[in-house]
Amino acid sequence: MEYYVIQSLNALVFAVILLLSGLGLSVVMSLMNFVNLTHGSLYLLGSYIAVFWMATGQPWYLAFPAAFLGGAAAGLILDRFPFQLFYARTHLMQVLLTYGLSVVFADLMRWGFGAHIATPQIPELLRGVVFILDTPFPIYRLFVLASGVVLAAGLWFLFDRTIWGAVVRACVVDTRIVEALGINTKHVFTAVLALSCGLGALSGALGSGILAAFPGLDEEILILAFIVVVVGGLGTFSGVAVSALVLGFTMTFAKMLSPEFSNLMSLAVMAGILIWRPDGLIAATRREV
Amino acid sequence: MAGNRSTLVLSVVVAALAVLPLTGVPDHHLRLVAEILILGVAVMSLDLLIGYGGLVSLGHAAMFGVGAYAAALFATHVSPDLLLAIPAGIVAATLVGAVMGALVMRSANLFLLILTLLLSQMVWEVIFRWRDVTGGADGFRGIPQLTLPGGMAIDSGVDLYYVAGVLAVGAYLVAASFVNAPIGKALVGTREQPIRMTALGYSIPRIRLSVFMVSSAIAGAAGALYPFVNLYVGPQVAHWTMSATLVIMLVLGGVCTLFGGFIGAAIYLVFQTHVSSYTDRWQLVVGLAFVATVLFVPRGLGRELHQLLRPLGLGEPRVTAETDKKGTVR
Amino acid sequence: MTGHTSIEPTGAGLSLHGVRKSFGSYTAVDDVTLDVLQGELLGLIGPNGAGKTTLFNIVTGFVRPDVGRVVFEGADVTRLKPDQRVRRGLVRTFQKSMVFPELSAEENIAMAARARQGSGYAWWRPAERAAEALAEGSRLLRAIGLERRGALPVGALSHGEQRMVDILVSLALRPRLLLMDEPTAGLTREETARVMDLVRAHDRSTTVVLIAHDLDVVFSLCERIAVLNLGALLAVGSPEEIRANPEVRTAYLGSHREH
Numbered sequence: 049m050e051y052y053v054i055q056s057l058n059a060l061v062f063a064v065i066l067l068l069s070g071l072g073l074s075v076v077m078s079l080m081n082f083v084n085l086t087h088g089s090l091y092l093l094g095s096y097i098a099v100f101w102m103a104t105g106q107p108w109y110l111a112f113p114a115a116f117l118g119g120a121a122a123g124l125i126l127d128r129f130p131f132q133l134f135y136a137r138t139h140l141m142q143v144l145l146t147y148g149l150s151v152v153f154a155d156l157m158r159w160g161f162g163a164h165i166a167t168p169q170i171p172e173l174l175r176g177v178v179f180i181l182d183t184p185f186p187i188y189r190l191f192v193l194a195s196g197v198v199l200a201a202g203l204w205f206l207f208d209r210t211i212w213g214a215v216v217r218a219c220v221v222d223t224r225i226v227e228a229l230g231i232n233t234k235h236v237f238t239a240v241l242a243l244s245c246g247l248g249a250l251s252g253a254l255g256s257g258i259l260a261a262f263p264g265l266d267e268e269i270l271i272l273a274f275i276v277v278v279v280g281g282l283g284t285f286s287g288v289a290v291s292a293l294v295l296g297f298t299m300t301f302a303k304m305l306s307p308e309f310s311n312l313m314s315l316a317v318m319a320g321i322l323i324w325r326p327d328g329l330i331a332a333t334r335r336e337v
Numbered sequence: 338m339a340g341n342r343s344t345l346v347l348s349v350v351v352a353a354l355a356v357l358p359l360t361g362v363p364d365h366h367l368r369l370v371a372e373i374l375i376l377g378v379a380v381m382s383l384d385l386l387i388g389y390g391g392l393v394s395l396g397h398a399a400m401f402g403v404g405a406y407a408a409a410l411f412a413t414h415v416s417p418d419l420l421l422a423i424p425a426g427i428v429a430a431t432l433v434g435a436v437m438g439a440l441v442m443r444s445a446n447l448f449l450l451i452l453t454l455l456l457s458q459m460v461w462e463v464i465f466r467w468r469d470v471t472g473g474a475d476g477f478r479g480i481p482q483l484t485l486p487g488g489m490a491i492d493s494g495v496d497l498y499y500v501a502g503v504l505a506v507g508a509y510l511v512a513a514s515f516v517n518a519p520i521g522k523a524l525v526g527t528r529e530q531p532i533r534m535t536a537l538g539y540s541i542p543r544i545r546l547s548v549f550m551v552s553s554a555i556a557g558a559a560g561a562l563y564p565f566v567n568l569y570v571g572p573q574v575a576h577w578t579m580s581a582t583l584v585i586m587l588v589l590g591g592v593c594t595l596f597g598g599f600i601g602a603a604i605y606l607v608f609q610t611h612v613s614s615y616t617d618r619w620q621l622v623v624g625l626a627f628v629a630t631v632l633f634v635p636r637g638l639g640r641e642l643h644q645l646l647r648p649l650g651l652g653e654p655r656v657t658a659e660t661d662k663k664g665t666v667r
Numbered sequence: 668m669t670g671h672t673s674i675e676p677t678g679a680g681l682s683l684h685g686v687r688k689s690f691g692s693y694t695a696v697d698d699v700t701l702d703v704l705q706g707e708l709l710g711l712i713g714p715n716g717a718g719k720t721t722l723f724n725i726v727t728g729f730v731r732p733d734v735g736r737v738v739f740e741g742a743d744v745t746r747l748k749p750d751q752r753v754r755r756g757l758v759r760t761f762q763k764s765m766v767f768p769e770l771s772a773e774e775n776i777a778m779a780a781r782a783r784q785g786s787g788y789a790w791w792r793p794a795e796r797a798a799e800a801l802a803e804g805s806r807l808l809r810a811i812g813l814e815r816r817g818a819l820p821v822g823a824l825s826h827g828e829q830r831m832v833d834i835l836v837s838l839a840l841r842p843r844l845l846l847m848d849e850p851t852a853g854l855t856r857e858e859t860a861r862v863m864d865l866v867r868a869h870d871r872s873t874t875v876v877l878i879a880h881d882l883d884v885v886f887s888l889c890e891r892i893a894v895l896n897l898g899a900l901l902a903v904g905s906p907e908e909i910r911a912n913p914e915v916r917t918a919y920l921g922s923h924r925e926h
Contacts, residue, residue, distance in 0.1 A: 083447070130632055139447060140393055144588055145631045147581065151624035157620065271454070271577075278451040312462040319440070319455040326443040518790045518795070519781050526767060526778055533765040536727070538753030538782045538840065547788065 050181040055300055057180070061189045061258070063296025064196030068251035069202060069269055070276035070288045072244040078283025079207075079216050080237050083139050085146035087128065088270025089153035089249045090119045094252025096161050099168040108171035110194075112253050116283035119249025135237065149248040150270065158263040165262040174257070188257045195254060203247075204285055216240060279321050281328025290329050294321070347509070354482050354502050364494035369389030369610065371494065371501040373568055373603045374555020375559050379510045380586045380598030382555035387584070388593030389516055390548050391528030395580045396437065397449050400553040400576025404430035404560025406464060406471055409480045417481040419491065419500065426561025427554050433460065438546045454577050461575045476571030483565050497566060504562055505599070508555050514596055515551055524548050585627055591637025600639035679738075680705040680844055680874040681757075686725055686735030695721040696732070697898035703844070705740075708867070708875045710889035712882065714918060717895040719878045720762065723846050726876075728752045729761045740843065753782075756843030760850055766835045768822030772813065772832045773823055776804035779839035807835040811865050827854050834862055844874040851884055863888055886910070894918070 073087045094115040101111035126149075134142050174191050179183035207213035216236055218226050223233045252261075252269075259265060276295055280287030298317045303312035321329060354590045358367060380403050407429035412422040437456050444452050464471050471477055483491045483500070491500055515521050523544050526534045531541055562571035573579060582605070590601025608626065612619040634641055681703040687695040696718045697890035703709050711719050724730035726737055737745045739757055747755075768776050780800035781787040790797070808817045811831055816824055821832055834850055845866065851859040863884075867877060879885050885892060885906075892909045894901040896918040902909060909915055 113625040130628075133632075140387075141631065141635060143393075143450075144584075148585075148624055148631055152621055152628060155618060155621035155624060159621070267578075275451055275455065277460065278447055282447060308466060309462075312459055312466070315455050315459045315462065319452060319459065322444060322448060322452045322455070323440050326445070326448055328448065389696050416738070493691075515790060519786055520788050520790050522774070522778060523781075523787050529767055529769070530765055532729075533761075533767070535729075535749045536753060536759055536761070537779050537787075537836070539787055540748075540750045543788060547790075 050183045052182050053181055054185060055304055056194070057189070059153055059297040059300035060293075061193050061196075061296075062300055064200075065251060065255045065258070065291045066272055066276050067200055067289055067292035068196055068254065068297055069248060069273040070280070070292055071089075071200065071285075072247035072251065073273050073289045074277045074280070074283055074285075075203075075207075075247070076241055076244045077277060079220055079240050080135060080243075081220075082131070082135055083142045083146065084131075084241075084244070085143060085270060085274070086150045086153060087244075088268070089150050089157070090122060090248035090262060091252035091255070091269045091273075092266035093122065093153075094119055094249030095168075095256035095259075095265070096157065096166065096252075097249065098253035098256045099166045099261050102168045102171070110174075111168075112250060115253035116246040116250040118243040119252075120246030122249070123245025126245070127238045127241045131241065132234075150266065154263065154266055157266070161261070163263050165260050167260045168256045169202065170257050192254050192258065196251075199247075199250070200289070205314060208285070226331035275318055276319060279318050279328055281330040283327060284330045287328060287330035290307050290323075294318075294329075344435050347506075351502075351506055352368045358495045358498060367498040368566065369496040369606065371498045372563075373599065373606050374498075374501040374505040375562050375566070376583075377599030377602040377608065378505050378559035378584065379556050380478050380583050380590065380602050381508065381512055381595050382552045382559065382598075383583050383587055384592065384595055384598050385512060385515065385524075385548055385552040385555075387587060388595075389521065389528065390524050390545065392445075392545065392548070393419070393440075393450050393584075394441075394453040395577060395584070396453030396455075397552075397556060397583050398577065398579035399437070399457035399460040400430040400434050400556040401461060401563070401579065401583075402558035402572070403466060404431045404557030405570045405574050406477065407557075408561035409564040411471070412481055412483065412565075413477075413479065417484050418486060419483045420486055422483060423504075423561045427557045430557020430560060431550055431554040434549050434557070435546070438549025438553070441549075442542045442545060454580070456579060457575070458577055461572060461577070465572045471572070474572060476569055477564070478569055480564050480568045480570070481567070491565070501562060504558060508558060509595065511551075512555060516595070520544065520547055540660050557567075567634075589630055589638055591639030591641075594637070594639055597637055597639030600642065601637070604638060615650060669670075678704050680707075680740060681726065681876075682736075682738040683722075683726070684736040684738065686722070686732045686737065688721055688725060688730060690731050692802060694898050696725060699735075699895075699898075699900045701836065701893060701900060701903065703874055703876060704891075705874055706872050707891060708877065708889050710885035710892040711876055711878045711895065712885055712892060713895035713901075716897075718898040719895055720848060721898075722895065723759055723848055723878070724875075726846060727757060753840065756841070757842065757846075758837050758840045758842035759846040760834055760837050760848055762848045762852075764823045764826075764829045766829055766833050766836065769820055771818050772808060772821050772824070772835075773801055773804035773817045775832055775836050776807055776839045779802050779836045780804065783840050805841055807838060808832075810868075811835065811861055827858050830854055831858065831862055834866065838866065838869050842873055844876070846876045846878075848878050850877070851879055851881060859884060 069087065069091050072090075074086060076082045076084050097113045097115040097118045101114050102108055130145065134145055170174065170188055174188045177186050178190065179185070207216065215226065215231060219233050219236050226233050226236075272295065276286055276291045277283070279295070280289075280291035295314065295318060299314045304315040305313070357370070379397070386394050386397070390528055404426035408422045408426035411425035415425075416422065437453065440456060441452050453646045465473060467473070485491065491497055514570070516524070523539055524533065526539070527541050527544050533543060560574065563574065572586050585597060586601035586605045588601070590599065591597030605623070608623060609619060612622045616622065630638065679702040683699050683701045686696055686699045686784045687694065699722065711722070713719055721730060725732050728744070728747055728751070735745075736743055737753060739752070744752055744755065744757070767778065770778070777800040778787070778804040781789075784796060784800060786796045786800070801893070805814060805817055808814045813828060814832060816828060817848065821829055824832065829852055834847070837845060847866075850862060854862065877885065877889060889906065891903060892906055894909060894912075894915050901914055901918060902912050904912070
């Protein structure tokens with residue numbers, strides 16, 4: 049019994065990391081119709097920022113805003129060039145451009161940060177374990193779980209409940225009308241991209257205490273986040289959340305059942321969902337004839 | 338007219354390839370050309386899906402890999418005869434392709450991309466974990482050399498080069514006849530106006546299944562020859578990153594041209610071989626070159642080459658499609 | 668399902684039985700029961716949003732009704748997919764031209780002709796089959812006076828010419844029942860007459876259902892007219908009966924006031 053509770057907590061923690069990285073991807077995909085495959089690179093960048101920040105002895109909690117700002121700054125540059133040229137292009141061209149960039153970034157990071165596994169020095173406060181049902185559980189994981197839930201809730205509030213979110217959503221429906229209201233949609237898109245990139249880096253910073261940072265993690269996270277977003281139905285908040293939970297729990301419990309076949313099982317579950325529902329778990333729009 | 342002209346061009350290319358070994362090219366260069374031809378065939382088969390069908394698959398390496406392992410296993414355990422081992426790879430890849438085609442039947446766009454990725458990674462997992470049969474992560478070694486029906490071994494770079502050349506020409510003829518036949522036109526129709534095709538009484542699943550099987554068979558043929566280049570095959574040939582590489586080659590060479598597959602494979606492999614001998618950062622260089630291609634030559638180098646050749650009497654490819662407008666995921 | 672077929676009245680090419688379709692809380696088609704007689708030309712009119720196109724989508728299988736049955740030539744086709752219905756001769760045109768702009772007009776028509784021949788999926792094709800399909804293209808183009816434009820990509824033709832090619836494509840399927848959604852929009856009077864003449868001359872036994880905004884076209888061509896309003900069938904009858912129907916007048920006057 050305790051065992052299952054602990055595994056469920058682990059699954060939740062993993063799901064939260066998937067959710068955060070997935071949300072960043074999903075925000076640009078649903079709001080800007082842009083597929084950004086450099087998202088995994090931004091995650092890894094955030095992880096490295098956290099690792100290096102925590103090694104400097106600065107206040108540890110500032111590592112997270114630092115990662116967010118680092119990612120957002122990278123987003124601002126990428127938006128300038130070359131992303132803006134590709135916002136109106138087809139998904140295929142976007143996929144090609146951003147995949148190519150992710151290959152470049154992967155090699156740059158391997159060059160700059162080395163090929164070894166870098167782990168952050170977790171602060172004293174988050175280092176130990178708590179006992180849940182007499183079983184030890186790392187405090188850091190609870191910290192990731194809590195911050196992830198708060199962040200996700202905040203994002204949902206931002207896009208769903210504020211005027212700012214309404215403007216962004218209106219941009220998706222009809223750019224010209226929003227322009228006619230005197231709002232520069234280009235700036236809105238820039239802001240959304242920066243936010244998404246910052247979020248990617250922030251999830252990397254949070255995840256670094258669990259998954260560490262190493263070359264190749266960018267690609268792994270990218271693929272998982274991409275799967276989560278697509279299986280969720282491309283761009284609905286609830287779809288991403290449900291899909292992250294499904295993948296998080298499947299991967300955790302499949303590993304428990306059989307380490308050998310865990311990947312196969314997880315792949316089969318996600319593929320099964322897409323075969324059963326070709327438009328994802330929660331489809332964003334109704335298809336019209 | 339266009340038919341005669343492309344027959345002429347094809348004959349010239351084939352003749353040039355046929356005499357290439359006589360010009361004293363070193364054996365290891367011929368081996369590289371053989372590898373280019375093999376991967377070119379795989380990229381060309383992917384062009385049927387992506388270019389002509391608008392079906393952006395990120396799982397094509399599964400078919401290539403299954404063809405490779407099936408042929409290698411067949412040659413090792415049953416017979417190294419070329420005329421048996423290659424068909425064994427083709428059959429295995431076609432079966433996997435048929436299953437995958439049936440499962441992705443209802444999917445489109447990014448959903449199709451992810452579903453093909455998931456399914457192909459399942460194939461990779463099987464290859465990776467089934468150590469007793471495939472050698473797992475270490476790959477499969479001890480593959481015998483292919484033999485001709487008479488028993489003559491295909492051991493030198495020249496031999497391999499000619500086998501790959503025959504494969505490439507054969508695969509090109511099969512693919513070209515497919516896209517020019519009614520089924521190929523119907524396929525382009527489903528890419529351009531799927532609703533119209535349904536309203537004409539065409540069954541889109543049937544068309545998609547056909548192209549999946551043909552494309553898988555060709556990819557399987559290419560995969561089947563691949564292990565015999567180095568007498569080794571590793572699980573990375575079925576990994577999704579291999580699929581991504583095939584897509585990159587396709588874009589470099591030009592989507593919806595068929596022959597672009599060979600140009601893309603040539604650019605990529607030559608680049609990789611040369612750059613990696615100068616710098617450890619070859620991934621960076623290849624990545625930047627690819628990004629530059631997407632930015633500045635989005636129609637692919639093969640197509641631009643085609644444009645340059647136009648004054649020489651070479652027309653546009655038969656089915657034209659702007660890569661930035663058509664053949665898309667939306 | 669097949670047990671019901673014997674009760675269909677003879678002569679009905681298409682019968683709708685209590686067909687209803689809602690999108691969320693909006694009922695697009697509300698309990699429509701209608702017989703279309705074999706070989707007749709029926710006009711389908713109604714104000715904007717009356718459910719005409721949804722009804723076409725239901726008949727052709729692009730939308731599945733919530734309740735009700737669609738019976739075509741005595742067989743229940745409610746559960747068949749669109750392409751299966753087309754192969755039975757139940758063909759439609761779309762409000763927007765749906766041609767293949769990069770292909771020539773002849774090739775566009777040949778694509779349909781091959782589908783009808785059953786050679787649409789062929790790979791190793793007999794040459795005469797292909798020639799036959801292309802010949803059908805030139806024959807139809809000649810019949811409407813477009814033979815000079817047949818080799819051009821359809822995208823290069825005028826809007827009206829594209830509409831005509833679109834209709835020729837449907838005719839190449841040799842429909843038993845042809846549902847035409849605003850075929851004459853964007854055509855001149857003279858072009859409209861040519862198109863409708865060709866449709867009728869192509870095969871007299873073909874049943875035609877015509878949606879048109881131009882009421883003059885409907886009233887002058889159609890033998891019977893059905894009026895939809897707010898998803899429900901308001902009236903069916905001869906042009907004279909429809910003209911005299913006070914409910915129809917109200918529906919149309921009401922919709923005019925909105926403009």
